[in-house]
Amino acid sequence: MCRESCLCPFILRRGVKAGLLLRNVKKELEVFLQQLLNGLSCGGVYALMAVGFGLIYNVLKFSNFSHGGVMLIGCYTAYFAFKVFHSSLFVTLLFGAIVGGLCAVIFEKLAIAPLRKRNAPKVYFFVNSINGGLLSEYLIVATVGVFFHTFPDFLGTTNINIGQISFSKLNLTMFTISLITLFGLMWYLYKTKSGRAIRAVACDINTASLMGVDVNRVISLTFFVSGLLGGLSGVFLGINYTIYPQLGKMIVKGWMASVIGGLGSLLGPVVGGILLGVLETFLTAYIGSSFTPILSFIILLMFLLIRPQGIAGIIVEEKV
Amino acid sequence: MSFYQGVIIIVVINVIAVIGNFLLTGMTGLLSFGQASFMALGAYISGLLAVKFNIPFPLAILLAIIASVFVGFIIALPVVKLRRDYFALTTFAFGEFLKAVLNLSVTITGGATGLAGIPYKVNIWIVLISLIIVILLVRNFRNSKFGKECLAIRDDELAARSCGIDSSRKKMTVFLFSVAITSFAGCLYGFYTCYIDPSMFGWTKSSELVIMVFFGGLNSLTGVIIGTTFLTLSLEILRFTGAWRMFIYVLIMIILIDFRPQGVFANWELEWTTFEKLLHMPLSIIKKEK
Amino acid sequence: MNKLKVITILMTVIFLSFGLFSYSWGAGEEEILVGNIQDMSAGTAIWGQNDTNGILLAAEEINARGGILGKKIRVITYDTKGDPTEAINAYNRLVDLDKVVAVLGPPTSNVGIPLAPIAERKKVPVIGDFMDERATTHSGGVWNFMFLTEPSCSEQAEIAASYALKELKLSKFAVIYNKANSYSVNMAIPFMAYVIKHGGEILITETYLFGDTEFGAQCTKIKNANPEAVFVPGYVQDNALIAKQLRGIGVDVPIIGNNSWYVPLIELAGPAANNTYFPSNMATDIPRFQDFIKRYEKRFGMEPLIHALMGYDNMNILAEAIKKAGKLDPIAIKDAIEQTDHAGVMGRIKFNPQTHRPDRMPLIMLKIENEEFVTLGEYLPPLD
Numbered sequence: 001m002c003r004e005s006c007l008c009p010f011i012l013r014r015g016v017k018a019g020l021l022l023r024n025v026k027k028e029l030e031v032f033l034q035q036l037l038n039g040l041s042c043g044g045v046y047a048l049m050a051v052g053f054g055l056i057y058n059v060l061k062f063s064n065f066s067h068g069g070v071m072l073i074g075c076y077t078a079y080f081a082f083k084v085f086h087s088s089l090f091v092t093l094l095f096g097a098i099v100g101g102l103c104a105v106i107f108e109k110l111a112i113a114p115l116r117k118r119n120a121p122k123v124y125f126f127v128n129s130i131n132g133g134l135l136s137e138y139l140i141v142a143t144v145g146v147f148f149h150t151f152p153d154f155l156g157t158t159n160i161n162i163g164q165i166s167f168s169k170l171n172l173t174m175f176t177i178s179l180i181t182l183f184g185l186m187w188y189l190y191k192t193k194s195g196r197a198i199r200a201v202a203c204d205i206n207t208a209s210l211m212g213v214d215v216n217r218v219i220s221l222t223f224f225v226s227g228l229l230g231g232l233s234g235v236f237l238g239i240n241y242t243i244y245p246q247l248g249k250m251i252v253k254g255w256m257a258s259v260i261g262g263l264g265s266l267l268g269p270v271v272g273g274i275l276l277g278v279l280e281t282f283l284t285a286y287i288g289s290s291f292t293p294i295l296s297f298i299i300l301l302m303f304l305l306i307r308p309q310g311i312a313g314i315i316v317e318e319k320v
Numbered sequence: 321m322s323f324y325q326g327v328i329i330i331v332v333i334n335v336i337a338v339i340g341n342f343l344l345t346g347m348t349g350l351l352s353f354g355q356a357s358f359m360a361l362g363a364y365i366s367g368l369l370a371v372k373f374n375i376p377f378p379l380a381i382l383l384a385i386i387a388s389v390f391v392g393f394i395i396a397l398p399v400v401k402l403r404r405d406y407f408a409l410t411t412f413a414f415g416e417f418l419k420a421v422l423n424l425s426v427t428i429t430g431g432a433t434g435l436a437g438i439p440y441k442v443n444i445w446i447v448l449i450s451l452i453i454v455i456l457l458v459r460n461f462r463n464s465k466f467g468k469e470c471l472a473i474r475d476d477e478l479a480a481r482s483c484g485i486d487s488s489r490k491k492m493t494v495f496l497f498s499v500a501i502t503s504f505a506g507c508l509y510g511f512y513t514c515y516i517d518p519s520m521f522g523w524t525k526s527s528e529l530v531i532m533v534f535f536g537g538l539n540s541l542t543g544v545i546i547g548t549t550f551l552t553l554s555l556e557i558l559r560f561t562g563a564w565r566m567f568i569y570v571l572i573m574i575i576l577i578d579f580r581p582q583g584v585f586a587n588w589e590l591e592w593t594t595f596e597k598l599l600h601m602p603l604s605i606i607k608k609e610k
Numbered sequence: 611m612n613k614l615k616v617i618t619i620l621m622t623v624i625f626l627s628f629g630l631f632s633y634s635w636g637a638g639e640e641e642i643l644v645g646n647i648q649d650m651s652a653g654t655a656i657w658g659q660n661d662t663n664g665i666l667l668a669a670e671e672i673n674a675r676g677g678i679l680g681k682k683i684r685v686i687t688y689d690t691k692g693d694p695t696e697a698i699n700a701y702n703r704l705v706d707l708d709k710v711v712a713v714l715g716p717p718t719s720n721v722g723i724p725l726a727p728i729a730e731r732k733k734v735p736v737i738g739d740f741m742d743e744r745a746t747t748h749s750g751g752v753w754n755f756m757f758l759t760e761p762s763c764s765e766q767a768e769i770a771a772s773y774a775l776k777e778l779k780l781s782k783f784a785v786i787y788n789k790a791n792s793y794s795v796n797m798a799i800p801f802m803a804y805v806i807k808h809g810g811e812i813l814i815t816e817t818y819l820f821g822d823t824e825f826g827a828q829c830t831k832i833k834n835a836n837p838e839a840v841f842v843p844g845y846v847q848d849n850a851l852i853a854k855q856l857r858g859i860g861v862d863v864p865i866i867g868n869n870s871w872y873v874p875l876i877e878l879a880g881p882a883a884n885n886t887y888f889p890s891n892m893a894t895d896i897p898r899f900q901d902f903i904k905r906y907e908k909r910f911g912m913e914p915l916i917h918a919l920m921g922y923d924n925m926n927i928l929a930e931a932i933k934k935a936g937k938l939d940p941i942a943i944k945d946a947i948e949q950t951d952h953a954g955v956m957g958r959i960k961f962n963p964q965t966h967r968p969d970r971m972p973l974i975m976l977k978i979e980n981e982e983f984v985t986l987g988e989y990l991p992p993l994d
Contacts, residue, residue, distance in 0.1 A: 031830060034859075038826030114578035123351060124577055127534050130527050131574045138567035138651075146655035148847050150878045168858055241823040242847045242878060246653060249821060252416075252523070259409060277824075284827035289817045290789055293420035297413045304406050304413070305398050323699075323706035330695060423790045423819065433792035436723050436744050440731075513694055515724040518790065519820070520694065550622045556699065565689075566651065584618050 034166075035285045036278065041171045043277020045236055048178050049254030050261065050269030051185065052229030057263045058202040059222045062125040063255060066107050067230050068248030069136025074100030074231025075238040075247060076140055079149055092151075093177065093235050100231015101224040107132045108223040113216070133248050140245045149243040174236055181232060182270060185225070189266065198222050256296070260303050325444045331552045332447045333508050335545050336454055338532045340502030342544045343458055345533055347467065348491045349474040351408040353526045354415030355502045360422065360521035361388040362503030363510030364429055367438040370511075377441045381507040388503035389496050400491045415523050422518040434517030435510075442512040450508065454501055458541060461497070470494055502529075531573060537583025547584055642681050642938060644669070644928065645688070645704035645713040645734075647721070652692035654845070657717050657917045661739075662687055663910050664921025665714055668929070670909070678932050683925075686710065690721055697721040698728060705734045711938050712931075712947075714738065714924050717917055719745050719763075719792055722756070729755035735944040737928055739920045741766070742792055746966045755944055758967045759924055759959050760891055763793060764800035766868060767843070769889045769973050771804040772991030774839055774866050777975075778887065781810040783866075784837035786828055786852060788844045789817040797843035797868050804991075813837045818848070825855045833861050843868035850878035857882040869973070872916055876981050884981065889973035891916045891956050893985040896974070902955045923954035957988075 049071065056064040078096030081087055087095065111128040189195040197218045200208040209215045233254075237247055253276065254269075261272020279299065283292045341355050366384035369375040375383070399410045423432050430436070461467050472480040473487045481487050510516050536547025551569075558565045576584065646665055648658030662685075669683045677683060686708050688700035697716070704710045713729075715722060715738025722740025726748070729736050735755045738745075741763040746756045761769065774780045783805055788794035802812050814835040816828035829852070832840060842852050842865055849871055856865070867888030876883050892899050892914075902922065906914040931946035932938070951960045962969045975986040 027834075031834060034830050035827055038824070038830065042824045042826065111574050111578060124534070126351075127531055128574055128577050131531065131570050131577070135567065135570045135574065138564075138570060141651050141655070142564045142567050146651065146659070148656070148874065148878060150850070152880070166859055237823075241851055244653075244847060246821075250823075281824070281827045285831060289819065289822070289828060290420075290424050293819060294417055294424065297417040297420065300413050301410060301417075304410055323702040326699060326702040326706075330699065420819075426789075426795070431795065432788075432790040433742070433744075433795055434720065434723065437748065440727060513698060513724050514727050515694065517694075517720055517792070519720065546619060546622055550618055553622065556703075566691075584615060 031285075035281050037167050039278030039281030040274065041167065041175065041277070042281055043274035044175045044178050045233060045240065045273075046253050046257045046277050047270045047273025048181070048229060048233040048236065049251060050257035050273040051182065051266065052226045052233065053251065053254045054258045054263055054266070054269040055222060055226045055229070057258065058265075059198060059205075059219065060112075060122075060125065062122045062129070063258075064129045064226070065126070065251060065255070066104075066111070066129040066132030066136070067226065067254065068251030069133040070100045070103045070107070070227050070230035071234030071237065071251065072136050072140060072245070072248040073103045073234070074227075075234035075243055076144060078231070078235045079151065079238060079243055082151065089173070093232060096235035097228045097231040100229075100234060101227035103136075104223040104227025104230060105220055108220055112219075112223075116219075133251065137245050137248055144245075146245060149238075151239045151243070170239065174239070177232075178236075181229070185229070186266065188225070194218075194221060198225070256300055259300060327553070327556060329442065329444055329447050329512055331549050332451050333505050333512065334529075334532075334552050335548045336451060336508070337502050337505035338529050338536075338544055338548045339454055339458055339541070340498040340500075340505065341529045342533045342536070342538075342541065343461075343501065344495055344498035345530070346538045346544075347462065347470040347474060348494050350491060350495065351530060352411040352495075352498070353408050353523060353530065354411035354413075354418075355498075355529050356521040356523070356525035357411075357415035357418040358388050358392065358499050358502040359506030359509060359525075360418060360516075360518065361391060362506030363516045363521075364422065364435065366507040367435050367510040367516060368429065370439055371435065371437055377439070377511065381504065384507050385500050385503050388506075389500050392496055392499035393492070396492055396495050400488050400495065412523055412526070415521075415526055419518045419522055430517075432518060434515055436515045438510050438514045438516070440511065440514050442508050447508060450504070454504075455541065455545070458501075462541070466490070466493075534577060534583055535573060540583065543583055640681050641684050642678060642932065643708055643710040644683055644685050644925070645701070645708065645710035646685050647688055647690055647697055647700045647704070647713060647725075648716050649692040649718065649721070650687070650689035654692055654718055656915065658689075660915045660917040661714075661717060661921040663906070664914065664918035664923075665925045666921075667906055667909055667918075668922045668925035671905075672925070672929050678929050679936070679938075683929070685714075685925075690716065692718065692721070694721050694724045698724055701725055701728060701734075701736075702732075705732050710734065711940050712737065712928050712943055714921065714928065715740065717741075717920060719796075726753040726756050729753065733944070734940040735947055737924045737947065739917070739924070742796055743965075743967075747964075752964055752966050754966075756966055757947055757961060759920060759927065759954075760956060760968070761971050761973060762967055763796035765971075766889055766973060767797040767799075767801040768804045768991050769975075769989060770797075770841070770843075770866050770868065770887075771801045771810075772808075773887065773889070773975055773989050774841075774864075775805065775808055775810055776992070777989075778839070778864065780838045780864065781805075782813050782836075782838045783810060783841055784814045784816070784832045784835055784839075785812060785841045786816040786818065786825070786832065787842070788820060788848060790819040791845070794844050798841070801841055801843070818844075822848075823851055825852050826859070829855045829859045829861065832856065833859055837863060839864045839866050841866045842871075844870065846870045846872075846875055847878065850875055850883070853879045853886070854882040869916060871978070872976070872983075873913060874915075876978060876983075881981060883978045886978045887986070888976055889989070890976045891973060892919050893974045893976055894983065895985050898955055919955050923952070923956050923959065926954060927952050927959060 053064060053067045074096040077099040078092045081095045082092045111132050112125060115124050189199055197213050200213055201215055201218045205215060237250060257272035257276045258269045260276055262268030280292055280296060283295050337359055344350055344352055362384045365387050366380040369380040369383060395414050399407050422429055425431060470490050473490055532548045532551055533544055535551060537543035555569060558569060646662055648661050649655050650658045665685055669685050673682045686704060690697040690700055701713060704713055713734060713736045715736045717739035719740040719742030722738055722745035723742060725736055726745055730753055733755060737757045737759060739760055740758060743762050746753055746758045785798055785802060787798035805812060814832060816832060818825060842849050849867060853865060865886040867886055869890050871886060871888040872890050894903060903914055906918060927950050930952060931943050931950060934946040935942040948961055948963055957971055959968050970990055972988040972990040975989045977984045977986055
């Protein structure tokens with residue numbers, strides 16, 4: 001209410017407006033960054049799921065929907081390990097991963113090896129993998145029951161706050177562990193002999209066997225590695241959210257991430273996962289969560305039509 | 321309407337939906353993971369027409385089928401030229417897309433709260449007659465020249481194309497036919513349960529339909545009918561196993577696909593000649609036991 | 611023809627004839643058969659199993675006292691997997707094959723609503739806890755054979771809204787609900803309507819869908835809207851996640867919930883659950899519940915959830931109705947159920963004959979404080 005001169009209120013008003021504008025921009029930026037962080041944390045989980053999924057796709061050329069079942073069993077057994085032995089975060093993760101790996105191998109022996117022996121077309125692998133996923137879910141329902149469980153907060157609920165942006169220590173730890181795991185996987189695939197064998201089989205299964213690679217063993221190995229990743233993602237999902245028998249259905253997001261990112265390489269699923277997480281978060285934030293699945297699927301469809309190999313993938317041509 | 325009739329109605333509706341899937345996969349090799357969404361389209365459109373506009377039952381179904389086929393055409397148009405994997409993915413994505421749209425459109429379809437109050441119009445005779453009509457249509461289609469060309473496409477698309485068969489158009493036609501059949505099954509379903517909501521038509525249901533085709537046999541119409549009947553009924557019968565019911569059910573499927581991936585019935589069809597042999601068989605078993 | 615085909619065909623024929631030739635699976639002389647349709651293995655299976663346990667406990671107690679009309683009760687339970695088709699099959703099987711006198715039903719409306727027209731046709735009454743009003747009434751009146759034994763969705767939402775407005779003196783709300791679930795939708799919408807009608811404001815509405823676990827985006831928007839309270843009417847696992855993520859991002863205002871905020875929410879959400887107010891059908895420190903809880907724990911070795919109570923009361927209401935009817939005729943039993951005035955563990959249950967739901971049944975407001983449930987007392991919105 002400055003009435004001393006005519007100029008004063010004018011400048012004051014301008015100044016206040018500019019200040020408000022800057023504050024708005026800063027606030028908008030903070031909201032944006034917060035949502036970005038939300039998206040990255042979500043995307044990290046998707047990426048981990050997608051990599052395990054993509055590994056099987058590269059080697060056996062089918063979409064392995066039993067990955068969800070592997071995640072589920074890894075998660076539940078890790079939970080029970082925790083309950084019984086009161087293990088720390090890392091031990092629990094390790095336990096879940098190993099059980100996941102074993103689970104994947106069991107699935108391979110039960111549902112994939114017999115089909116491979118008969119040279120069945122890829123579509124049967126796919127169908128049997130869906131069955132495998134369902135089998136795990138019903139196994140859990142029949143044995144453990146349908147009650148929900150959660151992991152306790154391993155690192156406390158305190159959040160790290162930078163300005164108005166907050167993220168939890170747990171999220172940061174899980175993100176870091178995912179990164180380390182992915183680097184570990186890359187090292188394994190590119191620097192070790194068995195990793196090279198996997199890549200050889202992925203390239204061309206027949207030629208690899210001609211070159212002396214024991215294809216059956218390599219395939220079991222691939223499933224084990226993919227299962228490790230699956231079990232790990234399962235425990236992450238359990239920690240982040242709840243432990244319940246329908247957990248395996250999250251694999252759909254992993255599959256979407258793989259398609260968007262591209263199935264022909266290792267980097268593709270990672271890129272796809274993070275992109276999907278960020279995309280979903282921003283869509284929910286700026287357009288509303290009702291429209292998010294619709295838009296996500298439209299985007300997925302567009303990728304399928306315009307760039308079916310995904311962002312980082314390679315098209316495998318049908319040869320005559 | 322007794323319990324027995326109720327079960328038969330559900331079984332037959334399932335069979336009709338699976339036949340739709342069978343037609344597509346058996347004749348073109350394309351896998352569709354969104355068939356449940358065409359059931360949803362059929363059920364919702366015919367249900368809405370009946371509830372909101374009081375359109376009579378047969379006309380509502382006809383309009384719903386036409387609308388579903390139209391939608392199927394739009395989705396398949398860009399994808400039918402692509403590889404088979406992409407077709408499966410697209411139909412899956414469409415399925416989830418439709419479910420999301422249904423959940424969203426609260427004012428029109430009731431969204432998640434579902435559409436209630438559809439008149440009860442379906443009884444066992446309607447359903448059985450529909451089944452017979454569908455079987456006849458599909459059988460004639462498969463035995464026609466068109467059908468045989470489709471089989472060529474399924475087995476080796478590149479070779480078929482080099483013989484001059486327009487694979488894309490054929491695939492599209494078969495797909496539209498299968499959409500019509502599946503959405504018809506959906507309409508029947510809606511007029512039977514009198515209440516539909518989006519959660520009934522998700523990708524789990526689509527995969528169930530696909531798995532039943534594989535169980536019955538990709539090449540056998542009779543196989544698919546008997547197989548689906550068997551599976552749907554065994555779910556009911558297996559109730560006594562309690563909590564392990566679904567586990568046992570899926571385990572049987574896995575073992576079957578492992579050891580007989582061409583399905584229980586493979587290429588076998590029920591023709592009039594085999595009928596006679598069938599009649600003789602149980603008699604001979606009884607004679608042996610005596 | 612090879613063996614497998616023959617086996618399959620034979621088995622199919624056998625299965626088919628199961629229905630044709632099994633016609634007298636009715637009750638033995640000394641038995642009253644009661645049907646029970648629940649989800650025992652899918653997403654809401656905890657509810658189904660609890661409901662069933664409550665029913666079994668009640669049945670056992672009644673049988674221990676000598677049964678009804680000199681006969682013992684036997685409960686036949688069928689699993690619906692949460693699927694309406696299975697529920698319809700189960701109901702038909704109970705009515706046609708097992709010849710039950712009544713059916714006790716599930717607490718989920720996606721199964722309750724399709725049962726209504728069938729119950730009307732087959733005339734065997736269903737007592738359940740499907741809160742969606744379309745399960746008990748339709749545009750032309752009431753479904754004669756369906757009964758709901760707790761407040762409906764909109765009544766519960768209004769209880770919560772009224773408490774928040776009048777007792778907690780809150781007026782600016784944010785709402786986050788599951789758009790793919792009719793239970794959640796049918797609470798969110800009456801809540802918002804009640805708030806607006808009584809002078810409050812809804813600042814922001816956010817939605818999510820089944821299976822969503824990541825609510826960061828919605829929580830951020832709610833935080834920025836600065837509400838005085840957040841209404842979260844979902845299923846228990848979603849409520850827990852939303853609570854954790856809201857608190858994690860710094861939203862500390864009170865949360866108003868629905869009756870799915872009871873056990874095991876505190877286990878799932880931990881300290882994030884604090885500062886929540888919600889209406890519940892039960893509270894552990896009110897005497898009539900304590901007695902029930904003791905008996906339930908003795909029989910089943912675990913704590914009962916709300917649905918156990920519902921099953922228990924429903925079975926008792928049915929037993930009283932059968933006694934009143936004096937005979938095992940479902941229609942007579944239905945008429946007797948309509949006359950119910952029962953003091954159950956959940957409270958006084960008396961049906962309005964026009965709606966087959968109890969009118970103005972209070973719920974108990976609970977608060978979560980220090981990771982424990984604190985009973986605030988029974989509450990009903992004032993008549994206006």
